[in-house]
Amino acid sequence: MNLAEWLEHQQRQHPREIAMGLERVAAVAKALGLRKPAARVITVAGTNGKGSTVAFIEAIARASGAKVGAYTSPHLLRYNERVRIDGIDATDAQLIAAFERIEAARGDTPLTYFEYGTLAALLLFSEAGLDLAVLEVGLGGRLDAVNIVDADVAVITTVAIDHAELLGADRETIALEKAGIVRAGKPAVVGELDPPDNLLRQIDRVGAFAIRAGKQYRFGDRLGGKWFWQDDTLKLELKKPGLIAPAQTANAAAAIAALRAVVPALPLTEDHIASGVAAATVPGRMxxxxxxxxxxxxxxxxxxxxxxxxxxxxxxxxxxxxxxxxxxxxxxxxxxxxxxxxxxxxxxxxxxxxxxxxxxxxxxxxxxxxxxxxxxxxxxxxxxxxxxxxxxxxxxxxxxxxxxxxxxxxxxxxxxxxxxxxx
Missing domain, CATH: 3.90.190.20 (Mur ligase, C-terminal domain)
Known part of the structure; x- marks a missing residue:
């Protein structure tokens, strides 16, 4: 089958377009012998801003010389956009080879279209010798296929009402789903200045440590098209991101905080951060x-x-x-x-x-x-x-x-x- 035929095949393998839960995808991942997709992993959840935050993390890390894989969804024009290694979209041949292995390993376990794609990305990343994998959560967090990976840093960009029929009808309920990507003893970057109480409580309950916008790191506008970012040990003066939406400075700030949390595993300089923020692009965002x-x-x-x-x-x-x-x-x-x-x-x-x-x-x-x-x-x-x-x-x-x-x-x-x- 060619790539288009594979994607059509995947849409017929599960009776529901969205099927929350980790049991099926985790079982297939085990059958595949999947290992950690990179030396370090950052997982990004949130109602809005996920794709942009992934782009900032990817661009900054690549500016430092790191080999980076990025998994995002959905795509705009080509399915291949979902899986990038060193800034290059996966080829049809790479994706097809991954799908063939998944199909052989899954037996009679039904997978959704998104679960096939997630497993394919993890397979390709695990074999690429990556320094960093950045994984965007598709829906929610706790029961999303991406959450079979234990991230070194979790990022939660924003919490707002969307997919209420699956995640809940208020921010406090939705926050618990987003917080499902947080791991004990690991950093959890919270990108909102006023996050839901449940999000902070769950981070504490899990035993993670919060890195909060407005608390552990701060950012704001400067005159002349600039903005600042600072924590207790670093202060940066940066040009505004090329991405023009008002929220993009908040997304860039969360990305910087996330990457700072994996230092010294991924050492960064001020020049790396500045050039990465300037270079990040995401089609379809203003x-x-x-x-x-x-x-x-x-x-x-x-x-x-x-x-x-x-x-x-x-x-x-x-x-x-x-x-x-x-x-x-x-x-x-x-x-x-x-x-x-x-x-x-x-x-x-x-x-x-x-x-x-x-x-x-x-x-x-x-x-x-x-x-x-x-x-x-x-x-x-x-x-x-x-x-x-x-x-x-x-x-x-x-x-x-x-x-x-x-x-x-x-x-x-x-x-x-x-x-x-x-x-």
Whole structure:
């Protein structure tokens, strides 16, 4: 089978798209003889900011000369993006070879699509001679497949309400799921300035030691496009990250704290940190495509992330009008996603996501969920993201801005459409 055929095969091997629990994936990992994927491992959980924090950790560590593997999900354009070794995406051949070994080892144990991918990443990392593996949790933490690995440092970026049907309906409950990646005697970096009490209690209960933003490390803005980071033994003056969202300094700060926690195993200089923060990139996180019409693509898919996007829009006004191309999965908090940006958008272009699997949503269903919110705001409905983006571009003028947001699917389809559309 080629890679596409393997991915289709994986989607048929478990009756549920998401199946929380470690028993099955741990059993297959044991059958594979999986060992620790790197000399040091950092696991990153959180509602928002995981992918960016992984990117900062990866870039800083690579600037120091370390050999780094990074596992993230979901992907935007190619599945291979999920597994990187020394900054290079895994090849089709590498992934297929890993999947073949997993298939031979699993017997009659059903695995989800995500579990196949996690095991493949761990296999490839364990054979690459890595100094550091950075693993992004897919969902929650405690029962996520990534959590079969005992991390040397755990990072929890933010805790907000998302996937409530699986993780809980309030921050305190969700915090317990995120804290499941923490290990006794190991550092746990807490990236939020005001984390849920349950998160801190669980870190203490496990016997880990917290490295908290605003406590054990501090950061903040400086004039002239700079910011500072400091702990008890180091103070840095850094250029702002190339990633432009307001939360990216917090994500970079958590990444620095995490890497400092694995020193001296991974020695870093100030130059390593500065160059890594500047070099880190993640597609689809307030990704700007410049031109007469500014296009901004963001994977924001919950209210907390949408509020970050709104903050950026408030402080970076367009010369002309702002249109939003919005499409989201059916299980998301649609009214609060839209509500967060109501004051920043002049025209809404709603779109369906008909090819998004079990959580697909057509535009008519989406429209009904926000009909009250948009009753006095110009809007249009389109079957696909490509059609909505085309309408936005046709009605835009020089100085206008188009925001595309709502999910990874939304941004991926927009990127495909932009590559196919005339400039």
């Amino acid at each position: 990704q700007r495509i410049g031109g007469p019409i500014d296009i901004v693509l963001d994977v924001a898919h919950n209210p907390q992330a949408a509020q970050q996007l709104a903050r950026w829009l408030m402080t970076h006004r367009a010369a002309g009008a702002t249109q939003a191309v919005f499409a989201a999965l059916s299980d998301k908090d649609i009214p609060n996603l839209v509500g967060a940006l109501m004051g920043q958008v002049d025209v809404w272009r709603l779109a369906g996501l008909p090819d998004a699997g079990g959580r697909a949503q057509d535009v008519d269903t989406l429209s009904r969920k926000v009909s009250g919110l948009l009753s006095r705001t110009p809007s249009s409905r389109h079957a696909t993201v490509a059609e909505a983006l085309d309408a936005a571009r046709r009605h835009a003028h020089a100085g206008d801005r188009i925001i595309v947001f709502g999910s990874f699917h939304t941004v991926a389809q927009a990127l495909h459409a932009l590559n196919a559309m005339p400039a």
